[in-house]
C-alpha cells in the first residue's frame with residue numbers, strides 16, 4: 001500500500017458565466033433562467049474556496065475554463081460567416097443555442113471525468129474517462145476540450161491514462177464523477193468504487209424517473225469500470241431512486257457524498273437503501289475496510305430541503321488528525337432544518353466534526369455547489385510530481401488569478417449581452433493570458 005493524497009481540481013469559472021435555464025431537471029438552473037449573472041463574482045467565489053482549502057493544508061488545484069462561445073457548436077448547426085456574423089445570426093434565430101455555446105458549465109468539474117486512482121486499477125495507473133454529458137446540448141460539447149486539458153495535465157503515460165468520452169448516445173449517458181464515489185480505508189489503499197446510475201438502457205422495465213431525465217445509465221457505468229480495469233468485486237453499481245431524480249436530484253452528488261470509509265447520504269438516495277448499504281459493506285470487506293454510513297432521515301431533512309440547500313453537494317475532506325470536515329454552501333446555514341441537522345451532526349461524536357461554509361451563490365444559482373465545482377484525484381507523491389504543476393493552488397497563483405479576473409471579467413451579464421461580439425473577443429483575450437499564467441501554451445484551438 002502506498003500513501004496518497006486527494007487533490008481537488010476545482011473548475012475556474014469562465015468569463016461567460018450566465019443563467020440560461022439550460023438544464024431541464026436541475027431546479028436551480030430552471031428557477032434562475034434569464035437572470036443577470038456576475039462572472040467576476042462567480043470566479044472570485046470559486047477562487048476563495050480554492051485558496052481557503054489550500055491554506056488549510058488540503059491539496060488543491062484547478063482545471064481551466066473552456067473557450068467560449070463554442071464556435072464549433074455554432075458552425076456545426078449551420079451558422080456561418082465571420083465570428084461576429086455567427087454570433088449575430090445565432091442570437092437572432094436561436095438564442096438558446098447561442099447561450100449553450102456560451103455556457104461556462106465546464107466549471108462543474110465533478111462532471112469532467114470519472115477517476116480511478118492507481119491503487120484500484122489493473123495496470124497501476126490513474127485512469128480518467130472523460131464524461132460525454134450527452135443529456136444536455138450545452139454540456140455535450142465539453143468533452144473534447146476536457147480531454148485535451150486532462151492530457152495537458154496528466155500527460156505522463158507511465159502514471160496516467162486519459163480515455164476519450166464514451167460513445168455520445170443515450171445508451172452511454174455519462175456524467176462523470178458526480179455519479180461515482182470511492183470508498184476506502186485511506187486514499188492510498190485499494191478501495192471500492194460505487195457507480196450510481198439513473199436508468200438502464202437495455203432493460204426498459206427497470207425503474208426510471210417519469211418527469212426529469214436520468215442522465216447516467218448502468219451501461220455507461222459498466223463501460224467506465226471496464227476501461228479503468230477495475231476488479232469486479234470492487235466495482236459496485238447502484239441505482240439512484242427515480243423519485244428523487246423527479247424531485248430535482250439530477251446527479252447522485254446532490255443526495256450523497258462519500259470519503260474514506262464514510263458514506264453521508266439521504267435515506268431516499270438509492271432504490272433499495274438496505275440492500276445498497278449491505279452490498280457496499282460486503283464489497284468493503286474485500287478491501288478490509290469498514291463502511292461507516294451516516295444516514296440522514298427524511299424526517300430531519302426532506303429531499304426538497306436537500307435540493308434547496310445542497311446539503312449533500314458538500315465536500316467531505318479528511319484532515320491530518322483523522323477526522324473529517326464538511327464543506328457546505330452557505331445555503332445550508334440559511335435552511336432551518338438543515339442548519340439544525342448539521343449542528344447535531346458535528347456534535348454527535350461521529351467522523352464529521354467540522355463545518356466549513358462558503359458563499360458560492362453565483363454557481364449555486366445554476367445548481368452547482370461545492371462538490372460540483374471539484375474533481376477528486378487521489379495521487380501518490382510520485383504521481384503528484386508527474387502531473388503539470390502550474391495548476392496547483394498556491395498563494396502566488398491565487399494572487400495572479402484574482403488580478404487576472406479583475407482585469408478581464410465583466411460583473412454583469414444579461415442574456416442580451418451574449419449578442420455583443422466584443423464578449424467573444426474578451427473571453428479569448430482572457431484565456432490567452434491564462435495559458436501563460438498556468439504554463440499551458442496552446443491549450444485552446446484559437447491559439448493555433
Ligand SMILES: N=C(N)NCCC[C@H](NC(=O)CCC(=O)O)C(=O)O
Nearest residue numbers: 020021022023026029110178251372
Ligand atoms: N451536480 C454536479 N456535479 N454538477 C452540477 C452541474 C450543474 C449544471 N448546470 C447547468 O448546466 C446550468 C446552466 C444554465 O442553465 O445556464 C448541470 O445541470 O449540469
